[in-house]
Structure formats: C-alpha cells, structure tokens
Amino acid sequence: MSSNHQLQVQCSFGASLTRRRAKAREAGAPAIALHQCRLATNGIDCNRDSPREMEQDMxxxxxxxxxxxxxxxxxxxxxxxxxxxxxxxxxxxxxxxxxxxxxxxxxxxxxxxxxxxxxxxxxxxxxxxxxxxxxxxxxxxxxxxxxxxxxxxxxxxxxxxxxxxxxxxxxxxxxxxxxxxxxxxxxxxxxxxxxxxxxxxxxPNKTLAGPIDHLVIAWDGSRAAARAVSDANPFIHKAKRVSVLSLTGEKPLPETTGAHLAEILVSSGVNASATVTRFTSSSTGQSIQQTALELSADMLVMGGFGHSRLRDFVLGGATDGVLEKPLLPVLMSH
Missing domain, CATH: 3.40.50.620 (HUPs)
Structure with a gap:
C-alpha cells in the first residue's frame, strides 16, 4: 500500500470518527462513549477486557x-x-x-x-x-x-x-x-x-481451608511485603474485609505506612482498613499471628525474609516464628 493511499485511509477513518462523535453529542451520548471514540481514534480497542477482568478469567x-x-x-x-x-x-x-x-x-x-x-x-x-x-x-x-x-x-x-x-x-x-x-x-x-x-x-495441621472473608496483611513497607501483597491480589479482591496490620516496637516504621496501603486498596475497590499494634511477644511471628487471630482473620499475608550467613540460610524473625508454628493459613512470598 502506498503512503498516499495509507494517508487517505487514515483521513477517511478519522473523518468517520469525527462524524460519529458529532452524532453522539447531538444524541446526548454519555461522556464514556465520547471517551471511547477518542480511544478508538488513537488505535486503542476499548471494548477489550481490562487487565483485571482478563486475570479473573484465567x-x-x-x-x-x-x-x-x-x-x-x-x-x-x-x-x-x-x-x-x-x-x-x-x-x-x-x-x-x-x-x-x-x-x-x-x-x-x-x-x-x-x-x-x-x-x-x-x-x-x-x-x-x-x-x-x-x-x-x-x-x-x-x-x-x-x-x-x-x-x-x-x-x-x-x-x-x-x-x-x-x-x-x-x-x-x-x-x-x-x-x-x-x-x-x-x-x-x-x-x-x-x-x-x-x-x-x-x-497448620488442622482443617482451615474455606472462604477467605477476612484477610490480614502484615505490612512493614518492605520489598518482600509488597511482593506478598501483589501475589495475594486474587484473595484480597475476593475478601469481604482486609486489615493492614503494622507491628510497632520491633523495628522503626513510618506511622502512616499501613494507612497509605489501606487507602490504595480502598481506591481499587477493596474494603480495607489499617490497624497498628505493639510488639509484645518474644516471637515476632507469633505476635503477628496472634493479632491476626484476635482480628478473626481467615488468612495472613506476609513477606518471607531470609539471607545467607556464611554457608547457612538464616530466616528473619517473623518468618521463622510462622514456620515454626503456623496458627492460621499464611500466604508467604519472597
């Protein structure tokens, strides 16, 4: 196809869309329809499923x-x-x-x-x-x-x-x-x-599989925690309630970090809220799990921490505590 012919096709297509938008305005079409026309002008097929819808179809x-x-x-x-x-x-x-x-x-x-x-x-x-x-x-x-x-x-x-x-x-x-x-x-x-x-x-070694109505996220703003939240998205968006749990007293944390994640989740349609509690137990993992159970959580989401020290693999405190004695289903990601 020659460049002149391509230009004629593009102009014809653009003119057609312009006429469609004008007719849509005359007919009182909603703003979304006009937005779809603009997307089509830029070559974007807005009738295709969104990424989240396609993910849910898989x-x-x-x-x-x-x-x-x-x-x-x-x-x-x-x-x-x-x-x-x-x-x-x-x-x-x-x-x-x-x-x-x-x-x-x-x-x-x-x-x-x-x-x-x-x-x-x-x-x-x-x-x-x-x-x-x-x-x-x-x-x-x-x-x-x-x-x-x-x-x-x-x-x-x-x-x-x-x-x-x-x-x-x-x-x-x-x-x-x-x-x-x-x-x-x-x-x-x-x-x-x-x-x-x-x-x-x-x-844990007891029957617990079932609907995840209340999901608790152990959040400290770390890369591992962020990865865990991403991996837990299918469960987060199906849960009736999500609590973002921040544990203070174990390591320095910005006071608003949990609240900020909860705000982002709310903006994506999740019924989320932030909860802050103080570290009281000798085991970080047990503290997080006990607090999740007190919140009536069906699942806990947390990042897995570990690093090599000499020739041995050393787990982080929270990870070690959870793997030593899981008290509820825990989604862990590294």
Missing part, C-alpha cells in the same frame, strides 16, 4: 507436593488443598515425590547390616505411599468436582527439597503444610518459599 493453577519419605504428607493437607482450590475455582496439580536411595558400594555395604534390604524397603515404602496419596487426592477431587492432575516424580533424598522448589515454579501458588513434629515439612516449605519464585500458602 484459571489459577495450584501446586500440591506430596512427600513420601522419610515422612508422608498428611491426608489433611490434601483435603485442605482440594477444598481451597474448589472455593477459588482453581485447577490442582498434585506431585508425589518418590525417593530413590543411592546404593552403597559393596566395600561399604558389607560393614553395614542388611543395607540392600533397607534400601529396598525404603524405596518400596515411598512407592506405596505415593500411590496411596495420589489415590486419596483423586477421590477427594472427584467428590468436590475439582480439576486435578497427578504425577509422580522420582528423586533422591539430597535433591528432594530442590526438586519440590523446581516443580513449584510452573504454578501460580503452592499449597504446603508445616507440622512441628515433622521437621521435613518445614524444610520443604523453606525450599519452596525461597527457591521457587512463587508464593505459598502454609496450612
């Missing part, structure tokens, strides 16, 4: 890792995951992690008692638990009419936690459990929160 994909060795995932986390996915219309992806035990060379195994039999027993136990957990997830999802996919991944014990974090990267959200008597549940949670780049919801 089906969320939740990830549920199922441990099989040395300890097995609980049936309760499967039940909570299915119920939670069903309430939010999400697809659930269960991944059973079968463990392979590296075989010890004969020179070493001869010094140990029944090493080959012990390895075979551990691998058989892991395989059987994987089948049991997948069957349980399949039955619960079918009864709840939740879309479920299941797969089994074989890994080794040294790579177990890294494998979980890698698998979690494909999904919108990971659903995890933290049980004080089962240390590996916490190690898996840390691996996913700090290694997957995805948010995770940590469930």
């Amino acid at each position: 089906t969320a994909q939740y990830f549920l890792p199922l441990a099989t060795y040395p300890d097995s995932s609980s049936g309760l986390i499967i039940s909570n995951a299915v119920a939670f996915a069903g309430y939010y219309g999400a697809n659930l992806h269960a991944c059973a992690l079968r463990v392979g035990i590296p075989h010890i060379p004969n020179a070493w195994s001869s010094l140990l008692l029944d090493t080959p039999q012990m390895i075979e027993h551990a691998e058989t136990l892991s395989r059987d638990r994987a089948a049991t957990l997948v069957a349980a997830a399949t039955n619960l999802a079918a009864n709840a009419m939740v879309e479920l996919s299941c797969r089994t991944v074989k890994t080794t014990l040294p790579l177990l936690h890294e494998t979980v974090a890698t698998e979690a990267r494909f999904f919108d959200l990971a659903i995890l459990e933290c049980i004080a008597d089962v240390p590996d549940t916490r190690i898996v949670a840390e691996a996913v929160i700090f290694g997957s780049g995805r948010p995770a919801i940590i469930f």
Whole structure:
C-alpha cells in the first residue's frame, strides 16, 4: 500500500470518527462513549477486557507436593488443598515425590547390616505411599468436582527439597503444610518459599481451608511485603474485609505506612482498613499471628525474609516464628 493511499485511509477513518462523535453529542451520548471514540481514534480497542477482568478469567493453577519419605504428607493437607482450590475455582496439580536411595558400594555395604534390604524397603515404602496419596487426592477431587492432575516424580533424598522448589515454579501458588513434629515439612516449605519464585500458602495441621472473608496483611513497607501483597491480589479482591496490620516496637516504621496501603486498596475497590499494634511477644511471628487471630482473620499475608550467613540460610524473625508454628493459613512470598 502506498503512503498516499495509507494517508487517505487514515483521513477517511478519522473523518468517520469525527462524524460519529458529532452524532453522539447531538444524541446526548454519555461522556464514556465520547471517551471511547477518542480511544478508538488513537488505535486503542476499548471494548477489550481490562487487565483485571482478563486475570479473573484465567484459571489459577495450584501446586500440591506430596512427600513420601522419610515422612508422608498428611491426608489433611490434601483435603485442605482440594477444598481451597474448589472455593477459588482453581485447577490442582498434585506431585508425589518418590525417593530413590543411592546404593552403597559393596566395600561399604558389607560393614553395614542388611543395607540392600533397607534400601529396598525404603524405596518400596515411598512407592506405596505415593500411590496411596495420589489415590486419596483423586477421590477427594472427584467428590468436590475439582480439576486435578497427578504425577509422580522420582528423586533422591539430597535433591528432594530442590526438586519440590523446581516443580513449584510452573504454578501460580503452592499449597504446603508445616507440622512441628515433622521437621521435613518445614524444610520443604523453606525450599519452596525461597527457591521457587512463587508464593505459598502454609496450612497448620488442622482443617482451615474455606472462604477467605477476612484477610490480614502484615505490612512493614518492605520489598518482600509488597511482593506478598501483589501475589495475594486474587484473595484480597475476593475478601469481604482486609486489615493492614503494622507491628510497632520491633523495628522503626513510618506511622502512616499501613494507612497509605489501606487507602490504595480502598481506591481499587477493596474494603480495607489499617490497624497498628505493639510488639509484645518474644516471637515476632507469633505476635503477628496472634493479632491476626484476635482480628478473626481467615488468612495472613506476609513477606518471607531470609539471607545467607556464611554457608547457612538464616530466616528473619517473623518468618521463622510462622514456620515454626503456623496458627492460621499464611500466604508467604519472597
């Protein structure tokens, strides 16, 4: 197409829109219609869905890792995951992690008692638990009419936690459990929160999955907290009430930081308010959770803090307190 012809088409199109706007004014069209004409003049299709509407149209994909060795995932986390996915219309992806035990060379195994039999027993136990957990997830999802996919991944014990974090990267959200008597549940949670780049919801060892009517945001103005709020947007906008909680006395905070976030949330259509309380407990994580429970929260949203010190990974106080003993569902993001 020649440049002259392109110019004629553009002029013709612009003249047509000008005539449409004039007719709209004569007919008393509302301002939004005239605004749509101006957007169309600039080549913007204003009939398309807004980003938020398009996001809501997308089906969320939740990830549920199922441990099989040395300890097995609980049936309760499967039940909570299915119920939670069903309430939010999400697809659930269960991944059973079968463990392979590296075989010890004969020179070493001869010094140990029944090493080959012990390895075979551990691998058989892991395989059987994987089948049991997948069957349980399949039955619960079918009864709840939740879309479920299941797969089994074989890994080794040294790579177990890294494998979980890698698998979690494909999904919108990971659903995890933290049980004080089962240390590996916490190690898996840390691996996913700090290694997957995805948010995770940590469930305590009790039935709590259900509608998130009141959501509490632990807010200190940090980058991690901001990331957590962004990751929690689907739940924030569906909650009936949102409280922005700022904890004073633990570290310096601008007095208005929580109120400012609440104002922004209100302007986006969220029923939000700010709450300030003083740090009183010896554990920041427990203080935040106790205050959230006093506010009758159904979920707590907070940033996950951690950094490397020498060769060890050191968690922030609030993160450590929550993972040590979660009291309510906690969405954590790093």
